[in-house]
Amino acid sequence: MSDNLTLPAQQGPADVTPAEPLLEVQGLTMHFPIYGGFPIKRKVGAVQAVDGVDLTVGVGESVGLVGESGCGKSTTGRLITRLLEPSAGKITYAGRDITHASRREMAPVRSEIQMIFQDPYSSLNPRQTVGTIIKSPMEVNGIEPEGGREKRVRELLELVGLNPEHYNRFPHEFSGGQRQRIGVARALALNPKLIVADEPVSALDVSIQAQVVNLLKKVQEELGIAFLFIAHDLAVVRHFSQRVAVMYLGKVVEVGDRDAIYNRPRHPYTHALLSAVPEVEMDDDAEPRERIRLSGDVPSPIHPPSGCRFRTRCWKAQDKCATEEPPLLQISGNRAGHLTACHFPEEPTTEARDEDVILDPALQALEGSADQG
Amino acid sequence: MLLEVRDLHVEFRTRDGVAKAVNGVSYGVDAGETLAVLGESGSGKSVTAQAIMGILDMPPGRITGGEILFQDRDLLTLKEEERRKVRGAGMAMIFQDALSSLNPVLSVGEQLGEMFVVHRGMSRKDARAKAVELMDHVRIPAARERVKQYPHQFSGGMRQRIMIAMALALEPALIIADEPTTALDVTVQAQVMDLLAELQREYDMGLILITHDLGVVADVADRIAVMYAGRIVEQAPVHDIYKAPAHPYTRGLLDSIPRLDQKGQELYAIKGLPPNLMAIPPGCAFNPRCPMAQEVCRVDVPPLYEVSAHGEPEHVVAEPGAERVSACHFWRECLHG
Numbered sequence: 001m002s003d004n005l006t007l008p009a010q011q012g013p014a015d016v017t018p019a020e021p022l023l024e025v026q027g028l029t030m031h032f033p034i035y036g037g038f039p040i041k042r043k044v045g046a047v048q049a050v051d052g053v054d055l056t057v058g059v060g061e062s063v064g065l066v067g068e069s070g071c072g073k074s075t076t077g078r079l080i081t082r083l084l085e086p087s088a089g090k091i092t093y094a095g096r097d098i099t100h101a102s103r104r105e106m107a108p109v110r111s112e113i114q115m116i117f118q119d120p121y122s123s124l125n126p127r128q129t130v131g132t133i134i135k136s137p138m139e140v141n142g143i144e145p146e147g148g149r150e151k152r153v154r155e156l157l158e159l160v161g162l163n164p165e166h167y168n169r170f171p172h173e174f175s176g177g178q179r180q181r182i183g184v185a186r187a188l189a190l191n192p193k194l195i196v197a198d199e200p201v202s203a204l205d206v207s208i209q210a211q212v213v214n215l216l217k218k219v220q221e222e223l224g225i226a227f228l229f230i231a232h233d234l235a236v237v238r239h240f241s242q243r244v245a246v247m248y249l250g251k252v253v254e255v256g257d258r259d260a261i262y263n264r265p266r267h268p269y270t271h272a273l274l275s276a277v278p279e280v281e282m283d284d285d286a287e288p289r290e291r292i293r294l295s296g297d298v299p300s301p302i303h304p305p306s307g308c309r310f311r312t313r314c315w316k317a318q319d320k321c322a323t324e325e326p327p328l329l330q331i332s333g334n335r336a337g338h339l340t341a342c343h344f345p346e347e348p349t350t351e352a353r354d355e356d357v358i359l360d361p362a363l364q365a366l367e368g369s370a371d372q373g
Numbered sequence: 374m375l376l377e378v379r380d381l382h383v384e385f386r387t388r389d390g391v392a393k394a395v396n397g398v399s400y401g402v403d404a405g406e407t408l409a410v411l412g413e414s415g416s417g418k419s420v421t422a423q424a425i426m427g428i429l430d431m432p433p434g435r436i437t438g439g440e441i442l443f444q445d446r447d448l449l450t451l452k453e454e455e456r457r458k459v460r461g462a463g464m465a466m467i468f469q470d471a472l473s474s475l476n477p478v479l480s481v482g483e484q485l486g487e488m489f490v491v492h493r494g495m496s497r498k499d500a501r502a503k504a505v506e507l508m509d510h511v512r513i514p515a516a517r518e519r520v521k522q523y524p525h526q527f528s529g530g531m532r533q534r535i536m537i538a539m540a541l542a543l544e545p546a547l548i549i550a551d552e553p554t555t556a557l558d559v560t561v562q563a564q565v566m567d568l569l570a571e572l573q574r575e576y577d578m579g580l581i582l583i584t585h586d587l588g589v590v591a592d593v594a595d596r597i598a599v600m601y602a603g604r605i606v607e608q609a610p611v612h613d614i615y616k617a618p619a620h621p622y623t624r625g626l627l628d629s630i631p632r633l634d635q636k637g638q639e640l641y642a643i644k645g646l647p648p649n650l651m652a653i654p655p656g657c658a659f660n661p662r663c664p665m666a667q668e669v670c671r672v673d674v675p676p677l678y679e680v681s682a683h684g685e686p687e688h689v690v691a692e693p694g695a696e697r698v699s700a701c702h703f704w705r706e707c708l709h710g
Contacts, residue, residue: 068558068559068560068561069558175646175647177646178646205413205414205585205647206413206585206586206587206626206629206630207413207625207626207629207642207643207647208413208646209629210629210630210631210640210641210642210643211642211643211644213631213640214639214640214642217639232558232559233631234559234633235630235631235632235633236631238631238633239631239640262633272560273559273560274633275563276559276560276562276563277559277588277633278562278563278566278586278588278589278590278591278592279588279591279632279633280587280588280591280615280627280630280632293560293563293564293567294560294564295564296528296530297528297529297530297531297558297561298558360512360564360567360568
């Protein structure tokens with residue numbers, strides 16, 4: 001494997017939304033039915049995993065999709081790669097509607113959309129050699145690259161920083177980070193235009209995570225591949241993506257370029273998410289950040305709250321939030337391309353507030369007793 | 374010192390050979406103090422904790438040397454019966470995965486109450502009342518009703534609160550938390566971490582916080598011990614370590630975490646892979662990955678040097694209890710460069 005994957009600083013128009021969209025998603029919805037009842041099972045409800053998501057990924061652009069577990073980010077990824085059949089909505093890839101495309105209609109598109117999975121242990125077949133694993137997408141799609149498939153596999157192994165001589169080894173002979181590189185090589189085998197990466201580094205150790213993030217970044221920039229980067233780690237996404245969408249309980253609540261989301265967030269949930277990230281302060285005079293502690297967990301997607309879905313955990317919620325669902329709009333004070341779905345948005349800053357927002361009753365009580373004692 | 378681990382050695386005998394998981398670890402925790410033990414998978418951080426708790430799988434594990442002094446008694450010389458009394462009442466552990474640490478077929482009330490029945494000889498009824506009290510204390514809403522529920526009826530964050538309640542039940546002097554928030558979402562993680570820190574203050578417990586996440590540690594720890602290949606490579610008060618690490622591995626870790634206030638720059642990556650514990654490199658275990666490695670690093674195992682950011686340290690090789698130590702021949706260069 002290559003020694004150090006540090007790359008030169010990125011140049012060019014990084015934070016500009018490219019004009020040409022590659023992937024467009026409108027009103028994407030996935031409701032998983034729940035069956036119950038006796039003796040005849042019937043549909044008794046639905047898990048509203050994804051509920052009306054709009055998203056655009058430009059050619060060669062990297063878009064981050066962040067949120068907590070159960071917010072529907074992975075389901076969105078699986079819908080886009082058509083591993084799941086959406087309940088409603090529209091997916092347009094390169095101007096072609098692929099929402100309900102049949103197997104045959106999907107065939108030419110399949111090779112252009114690839115996926116990288118979270119778990120490098122279960123996503124590689126333990127009985128196949130690395131060569132076979134990376135070669136199989138080419139075989140399935142009947143692609144015969146110049147110089148043969150084996151030569152291409154060796155090139156790919158080298159590209160992802162593995163030794164091409166390891167062609168005949170099995171996945172168990174590699175470490176977690178190296179396996180993830182094999183997954184990357186497999187995704188690159190067909191020269192894709194779009195890669196959906198579902199938590200590609202969250203299973204890896206810190207020092208290995210940095211190597212793989214740098215590799216993905218190199219691949220993205222040098223080969224001009226568009227990425228939909230799904231992650232729960234906001235810091236990793238900031239490194240990797242030019243635009244970021246924040247999801248909560250099946251909906252996109254805020255979307256904007258990197259600077260808008262991380263420095264000028266408007267949605268209370270984005271504020272809470274950013275403030276919850278534990279940070280290493282190496283600098284004593286760093287600006288103190290705001291401190292927000294939500295209470296409880298994400299509500300059940302089977303019975304999501306009416307109106308704004310975040311209202312049950314929001315400190316700004318009012319009656320209007322329960323009755324009227326806030327649309328995803330460019331609210332006043334936002335720059336172009338920065339959309340927020342909130343009736344009562346926050347100030348666009350992440351600096352510490354006069355008073356911390358502590359909604360968690362446990363912390364409230366503890367802090368109260370600490371003040372008295 | 375509440376707990377003192379001295380020169381602990383643990384190895385695992387496997388079919389493929391002997392894996393040296395812990396190779397001479399020494400650390401200590403005082404009452405009311407939080408020590409963070411930081412390391413990647415396979416660094417020996419959890420194995421050390423299991424040895425302290427006395428829950429190491431033996432065999433294949435084997436403690437081949439060292440002492441674990443808890444309240445001035447060497448735990449390794451105690452009989453299993455006495456060891457059991459220390460566990461629970463003297464020290465308790467919180468695990469990463471709350472769902473698999475709880476018994477799925479018993480209600481949480483029964484599991485919490487069991488602590489009082491076994492260790493305190495209480496009746497089931499009194500134990501149930503105690504369980505409600507504990508759940509209230511970790512602020513689980515509607516504790517009186519929820520005490521009858523089963524683990525699967527709780528969310529991840531609530532389950533971890535139950536684990537915390539269980540650890541607190543007998544008011545132990547020491548709590549070992551092994552990656553307590555790794556499986557939780559960020560917003561929930563922040564709640565649980567704050568709760569743990571506040572409760573520690575309230576009970577004046579010693580806390581050993583085992584984690585791989587440098588961020589989690591920064592807010593709550595007093596001191597940090599960084600482990601690599603079964604050894605402590607650096608130990609220091611939390612602020613010193615973030616300001617100027619005295620070991621290249623710590624520096625590498627700090628540089629390789631993506632941070633919220635950075636965008637798009639390339640991440641620093643420590644080259645290479647963690648060592649195979651069956652064949653730890655000679656000399657300093659980190660030398661094949663170290664950007665500062667010299668000939669001496671490949672030959673001599675570095676002792677724990679005493680580190681001082683200003684002026685010369687009192688001793689070259691650290692005495693037990695030194696405030697800041699580093700296992701690097703070139704700690705000065707690392708600290709100042």
